[in-house]
Every structure is written in C-alpha cells, then in structure tokens.
Amino acid sequence: ETGVTQTPRHLVMGMTNKKSLKCEQHLGHNAMYWYKQSAKKPLELMFVYSLEERVENNSVPSRFSPECPNSSHLFLHLHTLQPEDSALYLCASSQDRGTLQYFGAGTRLSVL
Amino acid sequence: KNEVEQSPQNLTAQEGEFITINCSYSVGISALHWLQQHPGGGIVSLFMLSSGKKKHGRLIATINIQEKHSSLHITASHPRDSAVYICAVKGGSEKLVFGKGTKLTVNP
Numbered sequence: 001e002t003g004v005t006q007t008p009r010h011l012v013m014g015m016t017n018k019k020s021l022k023c024e025q026h027l028g029h030n031a032m033y034w035y036k037q038s039a040k041k042p043l044e045l046m047f048v049y050s051l052e053e054r055v056e057n058n059s060v061p062s063r064f065s066p067e068c069p070n071s072s073h074l075f076l077h078l079h080t081l082q083p084e085d086s087a088l089y090l091c092a093s094s095q096d097r098g099t100l101q102y103f104g105a106g107t108r109l110s111v112l
Numbered sequence: 113k114n115e116v117e118q119s120p121q122n123l124t125a126q127e128g129e130f131i132t133i134n135c136s137y138s139v140g141i142s143a144l145h146w147l148q149q150h151p152g153g154g155i156v157s158l159f160m161l162s163s164g165k166k167k168h169g170r171l172i173a174t175i176n177i178q179e180k181h182s183s184l185h186i187t188a189s190h191p192r193d194s195a196v197y198i199c200a201v202k203g204g205s206e207k208l209v210f211g212k213g214t215k216l217t218v219n220p
Contacts, residue, residue, distance in 0.1 A: 037153075040212075041212070042116075042198075042209075042210040042211060042212050042213070043198065043200070043208075043210040044210075045207055045208055056207065058207070088153045090153070090155060092155075099160065100145070100157050100160045101145070101157055101208075102157060103147075103154065103155035103156065103157065104154070105152065105153060105154035106153040106154060106155075108153060
C-alpha cells in the first residue's frame with residue numbers, strides 16, 4: 001500500500017461514454033500527476049498539479065479533462081475516447097515537484 | 113532515439129545472482145529515478161538520486177553524471193524481485209522522461 005489509491009482498477013467503456021478516474025492520496029503531498037502507459041511504450045506524463053493548480057499539460061487531447069478539487073484528490077474525466085486511448089492510467093503524488101513520486105496501482109482502461 | 117535508454121530489455125537470472133540494470137541518458141538532468149513495476153501494473157518508486165550512490169536493502173543505485181549513466185544493482189536476487197525496472201530522468205523542464213523498462217525474471 002503506497003498511500004495512493006486509484007479507482008476503479010479496471011474500466012471498459014464505449015467511445016460515446018463519459019467516465020471518470022479517481023485518485024486519492026493520504027500522504028499529505030501537494031503535487032499530483034496523471035501518467036499514461038500504453039502497451040510497449042514508455043510511461044508518458046499527462047498532467048501535473050501543484051497546490052491544486054494545473055502546472056503542466058503535455059499536449060493531451062481535450063477528451064481527457066483533469067480536475068483537482070483539493071490536494072488529496074485528482075480526477076481524470078473521460079469523454080468520447082478512441083480505442084487507442086486504451087492503456088494503464090497511473091496517478092502519482094509527491095511532496096513538492098521534483099521529489100520522489102509515489103504511484104497508485106493504476107486503472108486499466110479499455111475503450112471499445 | 114529515446115532520450116533514456118535502458119539495457120538489457122529483458123533479463124533472466126537464477127535466484128541468488130547479482131543483477132545489474134543500466135540506464136543511459138542524453139540530456140542534462142537534475143535527478144534520476146528508478147521505479148519498479150509489478151505485473152499488475154502498480155509502480156513503486158525505488159530511488160531518486162542526483163549524484164553518487166544510494167542503498168536500500170538489497171538494492172543499490174549509482175549514477176555517474178559525467179558519463180550520463182546510472183546502474184541499478186540487486187544483490188542476492190529473489191523470485192519476488194521479478195518485475196519491470198524503469199529508469200526516468202528529470203531535465204530542466206521538470207518533466208520526467210521514462211525509459212522503456214527492463215523486464216527482470218528471477219527463477220527459483
């Protein structure tokens with residue numbers, strides 16, 4: 001248990017669905033991250049939040065919409081996804097940016 | 113060419129062997145991370161280092177800034193060490209760039 005909890009662990013959705021991924025950290029950290037891991041590709045950083053403000057958006061399509069309502073919670077809202085968006089989505093947190101990151105177990109997403 | 117290269121891509125060892133995984137990078141960095149990803153997908157941060165050497169249990173990480181190279185060593189390897197080990201570097205933009213990982217299998 002790393003202190004970072006992601007739900008759901010698995011999600012199957014159609015291309016017209018709207019769903020949300022949730023991440024919660026109990027470590028008192030002030031930075032949170034969304035990563036995408038596609039098959040046979042390196043991890044890709046999607047978004048960075050620091051002190052609840054989005055500080056980095058790495059050219060992620062608008063069908064992915066992050067939300068950070070407070071320092072303990074991070075959401076990734078999904079709508080009109082494509083099959084190529086099927087991947088493992090990982091959340092992480094750290095005490096300040098640039099320090100050791102603690103990862104959740106990930107949500108494995110399949111888009112049909 | 114990926115900014116972060118790991119070798120080998122796959123590694124099979126017998127229990128008890130000493131294991132080395134290498135990471136080379138091509139950009140100036142402020143820190144380097146070693147991560148461990150288990151078959152279910154969950155990732156554990158092992159080390160973050162910017163110089164020298166760090167040790168935690170049977171794991172040792174070293175970095176040579178001049179040579180742009182880091183190694184992760186596992187002493188007295190065990191089947192539970194089987195996982196994908198990922199190297200990531202943090203450059204000036206503060207963005208982490210990840211290697212493709214090294215898949216380690218330790219047989220009993």
